[in-house]
Amino acid sequence: MSERHLRVAKVSKHFGRQRALVDVSLEFAPGRVATIVGPNGAGKTTLLGILSTLVRPTKGELFLGDQPIGREARHTLGYVGHEPGVYPDLSARQNLRLFASLYGLPDAELRITQMLERVDLADVRGDLPARGYSRGMLQRLALARALLHEPEILLFDEPSSALDPAGVAWLVSELLRERDSGRLVILVTHDLEAAAQVAGHIVVIRRGRVALERSQPSGFTAAEVRALYEEALHDR
Amino acid sequence: MTGSFWRYTLLIAGKDLRIEGKSREVLYTMGFSAALVVLVFSFALSNATDPAQGPITAAGVLWAATLFTGTVALARVLDRERENEAIRALLLSPAPRAAIYLGKLIAVSLLMIAVEVVLAVIVGGLFSTGVFAHPVWLALVLLLGTLGFASTGVVFSAALLRSRSRDALLGALLFPIVIPVLLAASRATACMFDPLSPDLEPVAFWVRFLAATDVIYISLGLWVFEPVVSGE
């Protein structure tokens, strides 16, 4: 797995009159889960949009390693949002086949089978459209889709919302697994408990700015995360 | 446009057509609505029962019904991307935006043409008009007219993807723009349907006009689709 860092340099994003992000500079390293937390409307989703190259910043740049990146870096990114990003009328295999073609993957069928086994969906009825899946199954399919093309960077946007505790536990274990395989993992969440279980790097976003940033390779306890969050929000 | 570009285009068109093939939702809802629009016109227009006016009425009603219900096809084909946020996964893939545009255009157009063929049969019956007298010309006019409508429609429908007012706005924004297409297509169709017209010269003329219009609209659509669909 590559060692490149993902970096945003002095990034701002304005939507007409609305300022979603102001002067944000951050660096993310592989082998660590970076967790971006903050209140609703703080700009977390916009930041993730910029990191995934889907949103163009009004000011500032995005770097991978030393190179500024844009659309051409899409094959290095995998994304799991709180919506699974799959076609409800197609089955799991059909969905993955489509994305394998979109990413131009060789040995697609083998890869798809491996992914379905990885996320424990191999036993599901082959022709069942994704519409018939439970929420947990959909998130697993979403992860399979995101990992299919072996991306260098994994982005998660509120993936645990609408998941039951078992689902959240599964998600946490997957995040740690990807981190251990050397991927650069970024998680946006408002679930501080889940954040504490995985994070080695915490960023608190408040009103479009970085309110607080802390890096701890040994991880954080839930209490520490909550304390940091409170400190960042009331630091005025 | 390289080979891989067309690969992406056909991949996306194929995906949409396969999904439609499973549910046939667009075909049935658009088809049924269009047939009803034809019926409404039959009752609303008092010259509808005049056999001499048959061919012209048939052509006009065919295209009016197509336009009014074509927004259904446009809305549904783009809607599929919004369910489960599949659009984000699609936009994050290496697929060029222009290929996404063309793929959607092809899928929507094919679905609409399928409905139009059935509509042609219906108007032929209701207005006592022979509609398949010139099948090749008819196929050409249906194809070019539909492409003209859909090429603009896909852009607007994509831009309205997350809008609550999508259904109210789509037709309102689209119809003024596609009037030239409507004019050309219905004139050509009327000439084709009318057994008394001396020759098919007007059809040839309007077909050329439609082809030029389609080239212009599709070029503009290809150019404009990316910034419209990308995050600002």
Next chain:
Amino acid sequence: MPTTPSSPARNSTRLLVACGVTCLLFLLACLAIAEAPLEKVMGMVQKIFYFHVPCAWLLMLSTLVCAGGSVAYLFRGSERGDRIALSAAELGVLFGMCVLVSGPLWAKAAWGVYWQWEARLTSSLLLWLMLVAYVLARRYGGAAARRLAASLALFAAIDIPLVYFSVRFFRSIHPQTTVVSTLVPGMRGAFWLSLLAFTVLWFVLMSVRLSVENAQARIVELEVLLDQAEENKS
């Protein structure tokens, strides 16, 4: 890009001068129109032409400027282009209404009917509808309203010749009634003066409308600067 602030006093003076020039031009134009010879067939009624045609020209100018601003906005993220596009579209709707009111008034006097499906009138109607659609799209288009409207403006601009020619050919089986009569030399001066007066009016209105949009953009910038200043202080 920050909008350059200019003092309110300077702005008012400039505006006053511009309004003065516009009024003067209109005065001269009215005098010229009164002096111009009467057209032999339609007489006094024909003089609507001095009002109707410049408005139609401004409708087209508005559409082209709107399209230009939309290109700048879509492809270079130019906020200024977006402001220009919106202002131009609104002016287009305004002058379009003038065309669509003066046209039927003239038509009624000249041919006895309020409407003719004639190429230029129909094109004006459709163009006006497209600009109305632009304004609707801006207001109700949701999150992507500005991009939606911008793409609409481009299709509208491209449609100008297409609509005109399709309607012209559509009507070719009927006799071509010319709306604009050929200009006798005595009329030309009045016509160009009138056209100039209207165009200057358009620029003045654009400038006023744009200054409103620019002021709003400036407020946003100042809010950002204020925020940053507060951050730096704490």
